[in-house]
Amino acid sequence: MSYVLLVDDDERFRASIALFLTKEGYKVLECGDGTEACRALHHSGIQFDFVITDTNMPRGTGIDVLQEIFWYEFKIPCLLHSAENWFRGKDLAEVVKDFPQTVFRNKGDEVLAYI
Numbered sequence: 001m002s003y004v005l006l007v008d009d010d011e012r013f014r015a016s017i018a019l020f021l022t023k024e025g026y027k028v029l030e031c032g033d034g035t036e037a038c039r040a041l042h043h044s045g046i047q048f049d050f051v052i053t054d055t056n057m058p059r060g061t062g063i064d065v066l067q068e069i070f071w072y073e074f075k076i077p078c079l080l081h082s083a084e085n086w087f088r089g090k091d092l093a094e095v096v097k098d099f100p101q102t103v104f105r106n107k108g109d110e111v112l113a114y115i
Helices: 011-023 034-043 062-071 101-112
Strands: 003-007 027-031 050-054 078-081
Touching: 003 011, 003 034, 011 027, 027 034, 034 050, 034 062, 050 062, 062 078
Parallel strands: 003 027, 003 050, 050 078
Antiparallel strands: none
16 A cells, blocks of 8 residues: 655645545545644654645745655655746746646656556
């Protein structure tokens, strides 16, 4: 069984992605911010196979989570997402949280193939 750490401060988004992943056969631990996710990495007793994290959250960002993973050499593949356009050029398409699950399924299958 593969374990996914899902980190996002948007409860509705997090719940919909968690439901989707659970239906696909994954175990999901949900965290509402980066600080909570870093605690989970160290203290949950779970060896995560994949991390999906929002970039911009009020307490601990997705970058903080990635730094924690890198610093402690957890060697976990990660997907960083955002509804904001802070890491892309203005002309590029923005990553949007309210996307249809068919989009996630199409791209998600490629990403989840790494798990």
